[in-house]
Amino acid sequence: MGKITLRLRTFFLIIFLLGSSLTYLTAKNKTVALSITGVETPVSCFNGNNGAIDVSILGAVETYTVSWSGSTSTSEDLSGLLAGTYIITVTDSENTVSQTFLISEPYLLTMQAATFTPVSCNGSSDGTITAGTVAGGNSSYQYSIDGTNFQASNIFSGKPAATYTIYVKDSENCETSKNVTVTQPDVLIMDDPTFTPVSCNGASDGTITAGTVSGGNTNYQYSIDGINFQASNIFNGKPAAAYTITVKDSKNCST
Incomplete structure (x- = not known):
């Protein structure tokens, strides 16, 4: 039976910074075509600057360079981006490949x-x-x-x-x-009432007229006992006594 020998070969990736682009040295043995994939992270708020692009480069032969249109960054991955279009170009010894990425943003809140x-x-x-x-x-x-x-x-x-x-x-x-x-209505105010005295001692023909009302809400109603209200501000047929005149409005504010 023939002898099978397995050989392990280790390849290293060496990165050089050259001007405004990145230069990469890869293994010479090429297994896949040069290609670019990436994941975009959109800007979270309108006019924000937290977009990002995470790029993966596959199949590059030996030394390759990376450059961006839309950014001066020399990094393969980009972060802190505004919304917009970004184009990455990768060139190796055999091919040049470009990929466009779009960073979106929500509408203005x-x-x-x-x-x-x-x-x-x-x-x-x-x-x-x-x-x-x-x-x-x-x-x-x-x-x-x-x-x-x-x-x-x-x-x-x-x-x-x-x-x-x-x-x-x-x-x-x-x-x-x-x-x-x-807002709120003005304070509900009622001027002092006026009255017509009873004609004779012990009679019940006195008249009370509630004072002018202002503030509060509309549709004033008046009461001489705090329970029964009426639209008129005049109370007739009253005997001599002390009375409390109450006014309330359409929202039941009272004074």
């Missing part, structure tokens, strides 16, 4: 103006804010009214009158914000 429901009564804390429609960026929007605590809902309830900044962020932590001012 935008949010329309927020809407709000005013506080019902001056000094209350029942205002509601609804963040505006969001577009662009990445998916899974979350909202915040303080820039720290985020939630999936775009509605914020139980707010006093004030100016707020509404924040939205996406799954890549791209963020934008809008200001909104929650």
Whole structure:
């Protein structure tokens, strides 16, 4: 039987920096055609600079050089990239091969103006804010009214009158914000009432007229007992006594 001899040969990869390109020395024995593959990592936020390209070069013969169009980097792999087109060219002793990579980015994250429901009564804390429609960026929007605590809902309830900044962020932590001012009605005020005295001691023909009302909301109603309200601000047929006139508005603010 013939004798079989196995020979192991070790090859080394030596890298030289030459100007604006990389020069590589590879094993002379070629087993596959020169080719370039790579994986692109898109920019996470609009106008960001964290894109990347991870390149693999196969089948190069002996010394080969790498250069990029779209970048001055001398590295085979690129990082910290803006969105755009990048072309790598690899040249060995036999061939020149190029490959184009496209680094994409999401659309600009935008949010329309927020809407709000005013506080019902001056000094209350029942205002509601609804963040505006969001577009662009990445998916899974979350909202915040303080820039720290985020939630999936775009509605914020139980707010006093004030100016707020509404924040939205996406799954890549791209963020934008809008200001909104929650308003409240003026303080509900009623001037002192006037009255017509009873005509005779013990009679019940006195008249009370509630004072001028301002502030609050519309549709004022008046009461002389705090329970039964009427649209008229005049109360007739009253005996001599001390009375408390109450006014309330359409939101049940009262004074």
